Amino acid sequence: MNAIIIYWSKSGNTEKVALAMEEGFRNAGASVTCKRVEEVGEVDFYAFDLVCIGFPSYQWRVPKPMDDFIKSKFNAYRNQGCVKEGAPKLPGKNALIFCTYSGPHTGIREAIPPVLYAGQFFEHLGFTIAGEWYVVGEFHGSLEASTKGCLGDIRGRPNREDLLKVRNDAIQMVSQLEKQQL
Numbered sequence: 001m002n003a004i005i006i007y008w009s010k011s012g013n014t015e016k017v018a019l020a021m022e023e024g025f026r027n028a029g030a031s032v033t034c035k036r037v038e039e040v041g042e043v044d045f046y047a048f049d050l051v052c053i054g055f056p057s058y059q060w061r062v063p064k065p066m067d068d069f070i071k072s073k074f075n076a077y078r079n080q081g082c083v084k085e086g087a088p089k090l091p092g093k094n095a096l097i098f099c100t101y102s103g104p105h106t107g108i109r110e111a112i113p114p115v116l117y118a119g120q121f122f123e124h125l126g127f128t129i130a131g132e133w134y135v136v137g138e139f140h141g142s143l144e145a146s147t148k149g150c151l152g153d154i155r156g157r158p159n160r161e162d163l164l165k166v167r168n169d170a171i172q173m174v175s176q177l178e179k180q181q182l
Contacts, residue, residue, distance in 0.1 A: 001030040007054035013137030020163040024170025054098040094130040095122035102139035104149030
């Protein structure tokens with residue numbers, strides 16, 4: 001299993017999740033590359049069995065640095081003829097979209113739209129969406145949003161338990177994907 005994790009993180013929440021995923025993938029025996037979107041440079045998604053894209057939810061959207069990256073990659077692949085009518089699935093090509101969110105107003109519903117949006121780029125490239133992971137993260141810069149939102153007191157999240165779950169889910173994902181390849 002060969003995986004890449006590409007993420008954008010402003011406050012550190014998404015980076016914590018990305019690093020926990022990396023640890024889980026490594027523990028499961030996967031070869032993994034983990035990079036901030038600003039550092040990734042040229043990368044061929046098709047060179048990996050699993051491409052993981054992560055970001056925080058910003059007003060129900062993918063943050064601009066990650067959105068620009070995804071659109072640029074998609075346009076390049078479209079120009080290469082990789083986007084096909086009917087979006088036929090390519091065996092062994094999977095994507096995982098992960099999102100940190102605080103959801104002070106409507107909870108997880110604030111994170112679902114950007115994850116679905118990002119997933120569409122991969123589906124159009126023939127990738128199977130292997131997972132959509134949502135991880136609660138503290139709303140940095142607003143005590144009220146981190147303590148009085150619909151999720152209650154989320155200060156310090158993602159916490160140790162959240163990150164342990166991410167690591168364990170990553171281990172399980174590698175196992176599931178490897179079984180599918182047999």
